[in-house]
Amino acid sequence: MSTNVTNTLQFNCTTCPSECLLTVEVERDVNGSVTAARSVTGNRCPRGDKFAHQELTCPMRVLTTTVAVFGGDEALLPVRTAEAIPLALHAQAMDLIRGLVVDAPIRMGDVVLEDLLNTGIDLIASMNIDPA
Numbered sequence: 808m809s810t811n812v813t814n815t816l817q818f819n820c821t822t823c824p825s826e827c828l829l830t831v832e833v834e835r836d837v838n839g840s841v842t843a844a845r846s847v848t849g850n851r852c853p854r855g856d857k858f859a860h861q862e863l864t865c866p867m868r869v870l871t872t873t874v875a876v877f878g879g880d881e882a883l884l885p886v887r888t889a890e891a892i893p894l895a896l897h898a899q900a901m902d903l904i905r906g907l908v909v910d911a912p913i914r915m916g917d918v919v920l921e922d923l924l925n926t927g928i929d930l931i932a933s934m935n936i937d938p939a
């Protein structure tokens with residue numbers, strides 16, 4: 808006899824600006840961990856179904872933060888990952904990024920850190936910074 812239980816979750820798909828409200832029926836094991844997504848509804852396109860499964864197994868987010876600048880007309884440079892990375896890596900990534908100092912000038916889109924935590928995703932500048 809299976810001891811798994813099912814329940815329903817609701818969250819928004821963040822893949823596009825429509826932000827469809829997804830209703831996902833999930834199966835959980837005795838420890839409460841999600842073992843399967845049984846059904847996804849509320850998505851207006853197939854990407855919502857993919858998002859729901861990703862969200863339940865390995866949620867991904869774009870990381871945005873700032874790094875210190877040396878010799879620039881601004882003290883801090885806004886940066887972001889070029890694509891979403893696993894949410895589980897964000898704290899570790901922040902530990903790494905906190906110690907970074909970049910030299911001005913910097914152009915938007917410049918790579919600040921290649922292959923962040925071996926994700927294959929670069930950390931890039933989100934604005935221009937000119938020399939002081």
Ligand code: SF4
Nearest residue numbers: 820823826827852855
């Ligand atoms: S389900 Fe499709 S239309 Fe809805 S938010 Fe996700 S990507 Fe956009």
